[in-house]
Amino acid sequence: MAEESKKEKRTEIAEYGEFGLIEHLTKNAVLRNKSSIRGVGDDAAVIAAGDNDVKVVSTDMLVEGIHFDLSYHPLQHLGYKAVVVNLSDIYAMNAIPEQITVSVAISNRFSVEAMEMLYEGILAACDKYDIDLVGGDTSASNKGFIINITAIGHAAKDRIVYRNGARQGDLIAVSGDLGSAFLGLQILEREKQIFMENPEIQPDLEGEKYLVGRQLLPEARRDIIEYFEDLKFKPNAMIDISDGLSSDVIHICRQSGVGCVLYEEKFPVSEEARARAMKFNIPTSTAVLNGGEDYELLFTFPPEWKDKIEKHPDFSIIGYTTKASAAYTLKTPSGQVHPLEAQGWKHL
Amino acid sequence: MAEESKKEKRTEIAEYGEFGLIEHLTKNAVLRNKSSIRGVGDDAAVIAAGDNDVKVVSTDMLVEGIHFDLSYHPLQHLGYKAVVVNLSDIYAMNAIPEQITVSVAISNRFSVEAMEMLYEGILAACDKYDIDLVGGDTSASNKGFIINITAIGHAAKDRIVYRNGARQGDLIAVSGDLGSAFLGLQILEREKQIFMENPEIQPDLEGEKYLVGRQLLPEARRDIIEYFEDLKFKPNAMIDISDGLSSDVIHICRQSGVGCVLYEEKFPVSEEARARAMKFNIPTSTAVLNGGEDYELLFTFPPEWKDKIEKHPDFSIIGYTTKASAAYTLKTPSGQVHPLEAQGWKHL
Numbered sequence: 001m002a003e004e005s006k007k008e009k010r011t012e013i014a015e016y017g018e019f020g021l022i023e024h025l026t027k028n029a030v031l032r033n034k035s036s037i038r039g040v041g042d043d044a045a046v047i048a049a050g051d052n053d054v055k056v057v058s059t060d061m062l063v064e065g066i067h068f069d070l071s072y073h074p075l076q077h078l079g080y081k082a083v084v085v086n087l088s089d090i091y092a093m094n095a096i097p098e099q100i101t102v103s104v105a106i107s108n109r110f111s112v113e114a115m116e117m118l119y120e121g122i123l124a125a126c127d128k129y130d131i132d133l134v135g136g137d138t139s140a141s142n143k144g145f146i147i148n149i150t151a152i153g154h155a156a157k158d159r160i161v162y163r164n165g166a167r168q169g170d171l172i173a174v175s176g177d178l179g180s181a182f183l184g185l186q187i188l189e190r191e192k193q194i195f196m197e198n199p200e201i202q203p204d205l206e207g208e209k210y211l212v213g214r215q216l217l218p219e220a221r222r223d224i225i226e227y228f229e230d231l232k233f234k235p236n237a238m239i240d241i242s243d244g245l246s247s248d249v250i251h252i253c254r255q256s257g258v259g260c261v262l263y264e265e266k267f268p269v270s271e272e273a274r275a276r277a278m279k280f281n282i283p284t285s286t287a288v289l290n291g292g293e294d295y296e297l298l299f300t301f302p303p304e305w306k307d308k309i310e311k312h313p314d315f316s317i318i319g320y321t322t323k324a325s326a327a328y329t330l331k332t333p334s335g336q337v338h339p340l341e342a343q344g345w346k347h348l
Numbered sequence: 349m350a351e352e353s354k355k356e357k358r359t360e361i362a363e364y365g366e367f368g369l370i371e372h373l374t375k376n377a378v379l380r381n382k383s384s385i386r387g388v389g390d391d392a393a394v395i396a397a398g399d400n401d402v403k404v405v406s407t408d409m410l411v412e413g414i415h416f417d418l419s420y421h422p423l424q425h426l427g428y429k430a431v432v433v434n435l436s437d438i439y440a441m442n443a444i445p446e447q448i449t450v451s452v453a454i455s456n457r458f459s460v461e462a463m464e465m466l467y468e469g470i471l472a473a474c475d476k477y478d479i480d481l482v483g484g485d486t487s488a489s490n491k492g493f494i495i496n497i498t499a500i501g502h503a504a505k506d507r508i509v510y511r512n513g514a515r516q517g518d519l520i521a522v523s524g525d526l527g528s529a530f531l532g533l534q535i536l537e538r539e540k541q542i543f544m545e546n547p548e549i550q551p552d553l554e555g556e557k558y559l560v561g562r563q564l565l566p567e568a569r570r571d572i573i574e575y576f577e578d579l580k581f582k583p584n585a586m587i588d589i590s591d592g593l594s595s596d597v598i599h600i601c602r603q604s605g606v607g608c609v610l611y612e613e614k615f616p617v618s619e620e621a622r623a624r625a626m627k628f629n630i631p632t633s634t635a636v637l638n639g640g641e642d643y644e645l646l647f648t649f650p651p652e653w654k655d656k657i658e659k660h661p662d663f664s665i666i667g668y669t670t671k672a673s674a675a676y677t678l679k680t681p682s683g684q685v686h687p688l689e690a691q692g693w694k695h696l
Binding site: 009010011012013014015016018021022024025026028029030031032033035036038039040044045047049050051053055057058059060061062063064065066067098099101103104105106108110111112113115116119123126130131132133134135136137138139140141142143144146148150152154 | 357358359360361362363364366369370372373374376377378379380381383384386387388392393395397398399401403405406407408409410411412413414415446447449451452453454456458459460461463464467471474478479480481482483484485486487488489490491492494496498500502
């Protein structure tokens with residue numbers, strides 16, 4: 001078999017992990033066109049478009065059984081979410097998404113009606129965020145369901161915010177609340193388990209609407225990019241929270257060459273998440289740091305903007321950046337100090 | 349299960365087919381941003397970029413077991429081909445590709461070394477066609493291997509060529525030769541069959557390099573777009589041959605509101621393909637019309653350009669467009685007339 005021809009050595013992909021593998025595989029990729037302003041390594045690529053504008057391009061693949069479970073993820077919601085997670089990457093560059101392309105591979109266990117439900121969700125997200133579906137590909141698969149979306153946005157060249165722009169002494173803020181999507185997922189997984197053991201018992205999601213909704217039907221923070229624009233404010237660095245606060249703040253710090261201190265008591269957590277974390281006996285800070293899929297925006301900015309940023313009811317200032325040698329640190333309310341780790345939720 | 353909630357009615361996807369399904373699912377997609385110049389329905393989407401330029405975006409998903417077979421498709425070649433088929437879509441718009449993003453989902457049967465081979469092929473294609481790999485996503489899959497590439501090109505706004513620009517009385521030309529990739533695939537499938545029945549017998553591909561190469565390692569026709577530019581020539585309509593001449597010429601005719609007449613004896617067929625088709629007892633015109641994966645360019649143009657187009661050693665004028673009511677017609681050397689059909693190679 002062709003794929004086995006280098007049989008001498010076999011390195012497992014798990015040894016690298018997702019980020020390490022991409023970095024390893026693309027280390028020989030060079031940018032040779034002057035229109036390629038930024039390549040691999042940020043939320044999205046940046047491509048010159050005319051003298052003053054840029055296009056911003058992000059792509060994400062969602063695989064059944066890995067990223068979603070159709071036994072509790074309705075297809076309309078899945079279509080909506082698949083769009084939103086890509087838009088979130090564009091907003092994280094301080095840009096406005098305008099187009100998407102959608103590729104879908106499906107096995108014949110899916111009907112046309114199932115595909116209609118998926119596209120209903122895709123088009124509902126397009127409607128809500130003023131996005132045009134401009135292209136795509138539909139293909140058979142032997143097994144399972146895969147959806148890949150590419151989002152294209154635009155911005156004035158000087159509005160783009162990268163991950164690597166944080167400066168020592170910046171404040172670190174985050175929008176919305178964190179950890180809810182992760183706890184929503186735990187609820188859905190538990191209900192699935194109960195249902196599989198006894199199909200008579202119907203899932204009880206009463207009172208869990210907020211957490212489950214954050215998992216199944218997240219929104220992207222277009223409003224914040226518009227607020228920044230109105231404020232004539234531009235963060236020094238920004239990323240969206242998809243892998244968990246810990247991984248994502250470390251992405252910014254590492255690429256910017258700074259360290260950070262986060263204060264656990266400043267983490268924005270919903271009442272619902274706090275109550276549910278207690279029931280599940282999961283520390284809320286674990287859900288916040290390692291949960292992911294919040295699609296909130298994490299950004300750093302110079303302290304002189306503190307008053308204006310604090311005024312926004314949806315922002316929490318959770319820490320500050322330090323010199324690189326100070327590493328990535330979490331301070332607990334009791335004054336203890338822990339190192340932040342970047343492994344994301346695989347280590348839970 | 350959520351996906352079954354519309355259980356009343358189940359329409360099989362096969363009832364629509366690939367093109368019908370995309371059309372059906374995207375019929376409610378509207379273009380609301382003025383930057384979206386052309387959406388679904390051509391080789392690529394067209395997006396405004398500055399005052400005079402456009403970006404051109406195409407996406408393609410390749411699924412193991414559907415689009416490729418790793419038992420005879422070396423991973424380097426697969427990576428190369430996955431890039432080339434997307435570039436071909438950009439050239440078919442008369443545009444120049446500059447960037448790609450690559451999403452890959454892989455099961456743990458693949459090693460890091462296997463991924464290195466894939467990316468070797470991807471980067472070799474980038475090198476050959478001056479493309480920058482600017483982004484991507486790497487994900488686990490439960491089973492099999494899926495690769496999705498999005499290509500982004502650019503052109504001056506007035507250079508873009510659509511499928512729908514053909515006019516009655518245009519001549520129809522095609523680059524290179526057709527049917528070879530399909531015959532290469534038949535050879536590989538036959539050798540695989542023999543090998544599976546008796547693993548002692550090693551594949552005998554001696555003398556089949558050209559046909560097998562057309563299948564495993566196709567090239568895209570960048571040279572032709574550059575030739576058009578030098579000639580200050582612009583086709584009225586253009587498409588790349590991915591589904592087979594029959595389907596692809598009908599795409600142009602249907603979208604342009606014209607009919608066509610093709611002359612079977614004008615079809616460009618390599619010596620190797622002719623000999624192999626005879627051995628396999630497949631009519632060469634079947635390989636040409638229904639084979640696909642040639643990644644040659646099919647274009648229509650006004651008759652006054654005939655002399656200049658004929659001069660290029662790699663172009664064949666194979667027919668002309670007619671009024672719409674004349675339908676899509678094939679004339680054989682003996683003067684017989686057959687209707688062309690759009691079903692592509694699924695009907696072989």
